[in-house]
Amino acid sequence: MSRLEVYDLEHNYVTTLANAYNVGYSKEENQLWDASFQLPYDDPQLKYCRPLRFIKIYDNEDEYIGEFRIWPSEKKKSMSDRQVKIELLDCLHTLTDSVLFGYYQLNNYKTDYVFNWLLxxxxxxxxxxxxxxxxxGFSYAWENENGLVDALFSIPKPFDEDWIMERDxxxxxxxxxxxxxxxxxxxxxxxxxxxxEFTVKESPQKLVNRVYALGDGEGVNQLTFKTINNGKAYVEDTFSQEEYGLIEYIWTDRRFKDKASQKASTEGMLRNWKKLQYTWEITALDLMKLANRPSNLAINQGREIKANELRLGKVIELITEDNEPIQxxxxxxxxxxxxxxxxxxxxxxGNVIGNTGTTIADVERQQEINTNYANGATNIVPYIFDREADFSNPVEFKFFVDDDVRNVNTCELTVDTSHFRATSKGNTSSPQTVSSSTSSAGGASVQSATSSAGGASVQSATSSAGGSSTQTSSANGSHRHRMFSPGDLIGPLPETRYVAYGGGFVATGSPNDIYTAEAADNHTHTVNIPAHTHNVSINIPAHTHSVSINIPAHTHQVSITIPGHTHEIIYGIFEYANLPSKLKIEVDGNIVPIDSTSFERFDVVPYLSKDEDGKATRGRHTIKITPSDLAxxxxxxxxxxxxxxQLGGEF
Structure with a gap:
């Protein structure tokens, strides 16, 4: 006789049900188990079977079947039947009591860490x-999960090998x-x-040998693994294609946010789908429960195994009359x-390898997840501004790619270059003295060009001067005057002659000078200047001038004092006459090869800084534009x- 024990919500033992019957159960690998039993309609122990309490089930040989949670109950009363049927769920269902409210993401943590974190x-x-x-080391993300059980089972989904979630x-x-x-x-x-007995169903319905995979997102933003799979968004098996032809399938699971996890899981699905699916449903004898049957058989060349232990997860060898032994x-x-x-x-x-993981899907739960999950949307973020710049003062601005951006689709830059603009107005100024620093200047020699000047004749006007009589002053002392030398007058005289002179005779013909006869005493002279005129004529011939200037080395010291003053405002916009001939454009330090000074919608995504996966880094980016002239x-x-x-609140 089976045994059912009741435990309360704190897992304290309550009672053992004495009258339970029709006890059945179903345990499936990597799924929630279920069970059920019945009690008489008026059973006094029915009061202990309250919803959400726990039932431990043992079979009639005291083999432990498992522990379950009381879920719904159904009372039935008729002329021929008075019973209460109680449904049970796997106690793993208690993980649905706690939720993951909001968004959670774990990147590249080890499996045991993620496993413990969820629990x-x-x-x-x-x-x-x-x-x-x-x-x-996969990445995981959960958002608004109604319970932890699905999140827990999602941990091994990306594995490319089989796994079992085992309870104790x-x-x-x-x-x-x-x-x-x-x-x-x-x-x-x-x-x-x-x-x-057994039933074998062979069906090509699930035969697939090329699987395309799509993860979270929508449209061109939906996750694929083609960037890590040689540009292919699918995995395939060519041997299966040779045998059955090409059969394709698009598998969408928006819970995937990491391409490596998505690819590994898709490969696992292909491994199961690339061959014909066989379903073996069998009814066997549980010989472990029959006393008249041996519990062990020798197989495989004498090695002893528990041949009759037909339990969940065990690997068995099936031998039929029509088939070779199959494991x-x-x-x-x-x-x-x-x-x-x-x-x-x-x-x-099922097959020894390749039956677990994502191939066992809870469709209803998957739909619920897809409904609650915020897939996101494509957004346009504009940045528009203008600024004056020159070669020494470039335009430089920063923009952000936020952490909750899944993909950057385009980053288009449009630039128009026009004349530099300036405005002017007066400002009050405090008195100040501006002193230049002393500077040294070298000397220089400057030679002027030689110039030619024509001659000229200048005639002065004739002026009249009146005459005058002047008497010399008296001269004291005796003296005589040499008058002349005779030789100077007539040449040498051959002989001496005496000539009367002033009442006496003077010898001639001698070489001696001639003097006055006697010395003069004190006397004066009278000088008469008659009236006369002057006539002056000056002649300047043609000539040239040549000037040479020498400036020695020297220094300047300038000091200017500007008193406090104001300027009146001049209203208007003033434009610089020239335009730059070229622009230098840098995006995150990468030079963009653009020759034009004006252009439209140039995609600068290739020049943005990238992370190790080749995606635009999240955070700050910089664009720098340097003109060759004022602009x-x-x-x-x-x-x-x-x-x-996934950021902020509701405002």
Missing amino acids: NKQKNKRWIPGRVDFQR TTVYPWKISLVKPQTEVTARIIEGYNLK FRILKESKSDIDDGKANIQLTL RIEVQLILRVFIQS
């Missing part, structure tokens, strides 16, 4: 982390582990021995009534970005 978000910590067999509810708090599935055969199902893993285990005595067990079998620079920068609103 720590429980408000009531019923689950603790157990073993984690993986140490991967024999302890409390319960323990959950992320482990690698076993691959070694431990049991066997043989037709005619413990295989009662499968048990993906689902269920019993409709563990007390019926027939020991029947229903199993779903007025008019700039328009238009950003097209795909953005998700």
